[in-house]
Amino acid sequence: MFGRAKRLDDRSDDELVAIYRERPNPRIWDELCGRYIPILYAWSLNWLKNPQDSEDATMDILLDLPNKVRTYQIESFKNWLFLVCRNHCLQKLKKSSKLRTELIDEIYEINFMENGPDDTLDIEEERLSVMGDAIDQLKPAQKQCLVLFYFQKHSYKEIVEITGIEHSKVKSHIQNGKRNLKNLIENLR
Amino acid sequence: MSRSELRQAHQDQSWQRDLSTYDEQQQRAIRGLQYHPSGHSLDETWNRIQGRVATQGSSTSTLRPMRRVLSIAAGFAVLVLGVYFLYLNQPVSPQVLSENAFQYLRMENITRLTEETEAVAAPLTLREQAIAAYEDGKKEEAERLIRVHLEDHPKDTEMKFYYGIILLGKGQADSAIPYLKSIEQDQSLQKYERQHQWYLALAYLRLGNVERATPLLESLAGATKPKVYASEARALLKRL
Numbered sequence: 001m002f003g004r005a006k007r008l009d010d011r012s013d014d015e016l017v018a019i020y021r022e023r024p025n026p027r028i029w030d031e032l033c034g035r036y037i038p039i040l041y042a043w044s045l046n047w048l049k050n051p052q053d054s055e056d057a058t059m060d061i062l063l064d065l066p067n068k069v070r071t072y073q074i075e076s077f078k079n080w081l082f083l084v085c086r087n088h089c090l091q092k093l094k095k096s097s098k099l100r101t102e103l104i105d106e107i108y109e110i111n112f113m114e115n116g117p118d119d120t121l122d123i124e125e126e127r128l129s130v131m132g133d134a135i136d137q138l139k140p141a142q143k144q145c146l147v148l149f150y151f152q153k154h155s156y157k158e159i160v161e162i163t164g165i166e167h168s169k170v171k172s173h174i175q176n177g178k179r180n181l182k183n184l185i186e187n188l189r
Numbered sequence: 190m191s192r193s194e195l196r197q198a199h200q201d202q203s204w205q206r207d208l209s210t211y212d213e214q215q216q217r218a219i220r221g222l223q224y225h226p227s228g229h230s231l232d233e234t235w236n237r238i239q240g241r242v243a244t245q246g247s248s249t250s251t252l253r254p255m256r257r258v259l260s261i262a263a264g265f266a267v268l269v270l271g272v273y274f275l276y277l278n279q280p281v282s283p284q285v286l287s288e289n290a291f292q293y294l295r296m297e298n299i300t301r302l303t304e305e306t307e308a309v310a311a312p313l314t315l316r317e318q319a320i321a322a323y324e325d326g327k328k329e330e331a332e333r334l335i336r337v338h339l340e341d342h343p344k345d346t347e348m349k350f351y352y353g354i355i356l357l358g359k360g361q362a363d364s365a366i367p368y369l370k371s372i373e374q375d376q377s378l379q380k381y382e383r384q385h386q387w388y389l390a391l392a393y394l395r396l397g398n399v400e401r402a403t404p405l406l407e408s409l410a411g412a413t414k415p416k417v418y419a420s421e422a423r424a425l426l427k428r429l
Binding site: 030033039041059062147 | 195204224
């Protein structure tokens, strides 16, 4: 009758979400944040490839969580959070005009404005996701230069200072990287 | 994945291996970690995010009963007073100040002596291997590689300087000082002038030698251009 209440850290994610939906409690939200900050940050890095943007994305997702948790039906919190993170990051990438106009359009040779169904990624987000995965497969120097230029938005000069690679080689790594990226994506189709 | 698993994956650079045994969520987490800056602690990043969320989240919380707010404020006031009398009011030792202020210097501006080419898979020199290990956060390995490199290249004062930083990071301030000072003789390495003053000051503080550290910190604090380490130096001087 007077059994000891379960500690928060003994409760599963889905239990905590269910309790939170009935009785919003900052301690429950703090517990969930604590559990998911590391993996949210890692997921964000996977798509955004930019540590600062990934910190911001993690924070934005967690701050919006209380509202979303009370709005949506969630079967598995972790799987749902993964999708929330993916959509948030791809939306963020879509807003990067440099990424869109200089990389995506060139790689896919299409200037698209199409949208898909609401509950799935639209075509542009799908392409951003595929391209991000393909970048991970490039040679280290090409990957590094492409990520520093398009995702971390450094200038050529800054890339030279960060990597120690000379200016002409940075340019060729970016050009060769884009060419190889295109081939990788073609092979995935 | 737990914090320790992610930490381990970052340390092991697991993204370079076959990840087919992991599910999609785990694969994406591991692959994402390759973009976390090497040499930067994951725990520090996570704690920073937690702090930002706590700060901003408290302003959007939906629960604001006045009694709860007042009791939290009262508890916080007691905590602050307690911390002040027990901790802040006590002098902090120079050794602790030095340890807390220490961070490994990134190798962004290091002189690269050889070039990497796509066409030729040239073996990396010891120096390049040491730089790569250092940048990957593998300080023990970097220390070993630099030590071997310096046996054949005793005049490489730039690498001596970074060796001194590694020794200081391990707490071996007395061994670090000669290496940190070696850069004073090399006019071509003026770019490290402020870094040299900073790390030497930290080394002296680690040994409890405030008299030698203070002029170095004052020089850093008073500089107007560039201001690298100026605010850090001022913060340390206030606590000494």
